[in-house]
Amino acid sequence: MSKISENNLETTTDKAKKSSRRDFFKRTAAYSVGAIAATNILAPAKLLADDENIVHHVEWGTTLGDELNKHPYGIPSAYEHNVVRRTSALLSSAGDMHAAVSMTPLHELEGIITPNGLHFTRTHNGVAHVDPNKFRLMIHGLVEKPIVLTLDELKKYPSESRLLFLECPANGAAEWKGPQFNSLQFVKGMMSNAEWTGVRLKTILDEIGLKPTAKWMLAEGSDGSEMSRTVPVEKVLDDAMIVWAQNGEALRPEQGYPVRLMLPGWEANLCVKWLKRLEFGAEPWYCKEETSKYTVLMPSGKAIQHFYPLEVNSIITTPCPEKPWSDLKKGDLVEVEGIAWSGHGTIKAVDISFDGGDNYVEASLKGLVLPKSWTRFSYMYRYEGKPLLLQSRAMDDAGFVQPSISQEKAIMGLEGVYHRNSICTWEVRQDGSVHNVQVRTDNCPS
């Protein structure tokens, strides 16, 4: 296969520990064999008359279960111990895990909600632990009535809940130079999707009055990094939120407890955590995070500033390097699944290619299809037992289509760090193993 460039790096995920999940899958197949045979989704596993797991003799059925006060706050099954966020020394400041990122195990997620304990986390100075009684939010600058709010006061405003993705613009940054990680978690895990609850910033500003000269808002965090970004006032008045809840409970410390800024569809870096101050001004602040970082370097040597929304994007999550098709046999009907999202709006359609982008079929979108939120896509495929170059290509309702790697490189050059949204390719080999590769389809620098 000459059109792919190989990835030689070992995966950092622990495939060996996945056996408990695989056993469970087999057991389910055997148990519901009648229904499955009718639709011919799986070749029915051989039923063994002496399989003692089918009806009786399971150890949990012959003893008392746990007392209900054992875990006042619930925890996942011990068998799911391998479903965790992961860090990489490569994606940290010289291996220091205070200025680092931990990645969501996308291959283990179902639906579109990321459980709070699995939300990807990026910090510049470690996870701050804010005392909610000492929390204050100051809103000042070009406003009529500057205010300082306590947490209780903030929560008195009418609240709103929205399903929104959060993605670091550096998601997949290592991949600009060629395939780096043979892992979905490390290629695309700097993103998550959750239901966020809080107040629209516009609601507060309607009350305290924005001066007509206010064009920009500075958001500043209270953690040791005092991370700051400036946001144009149009976005602030459009759909910006100050949120205090995530999937129905208080924000996790990692996500900015007690309060963070949420800018739907925009770079997660702008969504300042452990929020302490919003200041309105006439000009952008040009903070460190928008001058030396989070600018987009173009081939000309010039850099684009104020580059905010995340582009239309998608990734196949089944199969993937962590979830190979090794158990499949020729003729099995199997579901290809993935996630699509766009900071510009709602996902319109997702195409899937099995041959590296020469031909595409349309996937179906399943479940909720919402703006600036993950959308699940699915395609039932008859496995031919042959090698594949699997790709997904998403389109949004703003008219954007995910570019090929060649198209993206032709415009953005090779020195990119942020906003990588080109089509990803999983190579499915003859043995069903899945590998992160890059496909060159037209004339462009490789």
Ligand SMILES: Nc1nc2c(c(=O)[nH]1)N[C@H]1C(S)=C(S)[C@@H](COP(=O)(O)O)O[C@H]1N2
């Ligand atoms: N105060 C503060 N806010 C912050 C950061 C930080 O280090 N400090 N990191 C930013 C970056 S770079 C990203 S990608 C997102 C990550 O949000 P998450 O950790 O909730 O996923 O938070 C942003 N907000």
Ligand SMILES: [Mo]
């Ligand atoms: Mo980030």
